[in-house]
Amino acid sequence: MATQMPEVQGAYGDLPVIVFPEGEAPKGLKVVELEEGNGPMVRRGDTVTVNYHGQVWGNDTAFDSSFERHQPASFGIGVGQVIKGWDQTVPGHNVGSRLLVSIPPEYGYGSRGVPQAGIGPDDTLEFVIDIIATR
Template identity: 35%
Template sequence: MNSLAWCLLVALTLFLTVALSAAEEDVKELKIEVTKSVDCTRKTKNGDTISMHYKGMLTDGSKFDSSYDRGDPLTFKLGTGRVIKGWDQGLTEMCIGEKRTLTIPHHLAYGERGFPPQIPAKATLVFETELVKIDGKDEL
């Protein structure tokens, strides 16, 4: 009975390892989930200077960065390559106050090498984002 239980445990471990690896590899495209929708007449577009709050996580839920923790949103020019490609693509057409969760495959984030030690190689990243400001447009 002990050897049967041991074999089942090993088989289950191998199955879970393969399943998790496959799930990680399945993320090939940027996924955008709007978690708080806002109606507006002025949405973000490439070239806008925007301010974003965000929480960055690995797919296992471990946090590697957060503007909320610093109490200061990140300000950057959208669509100019100053941030990872997944942000440039995933943060367009947003309204002030809107929240999105972005699931970003490694090729639109930190690539084959990652950003050690916080972000491993080929890591899919998950960002909870909130648009705080579009330069020249008042906050909500």
């Protein structure tokens, strides 16, 4: 049986709630466009502004959430300023889109993880990303 992606409750702009299915995390890098925006397309090399909510597969709480801080984040995309999983999945989507991205360790923080954030070396990360702007 194929592993399912989590369910995301909440619309674009709302604090997302991630509901995990039974079983193991999906294998490989996966992205699902939950809502398609109609703004400009994000391209590699752009500076993108997003709200995001990240949880380790199966955990009840976020390890990082700009939604919870009420402070969107801006950074270069596709240029190595963020983890590989973001660089490879955010470009090609439009402003106004809500994405669900499943990131295995090799596209996230690798074999070291981020212990202070509760991210282990074998953890799959689930992010809900709302694309606010690109330039």
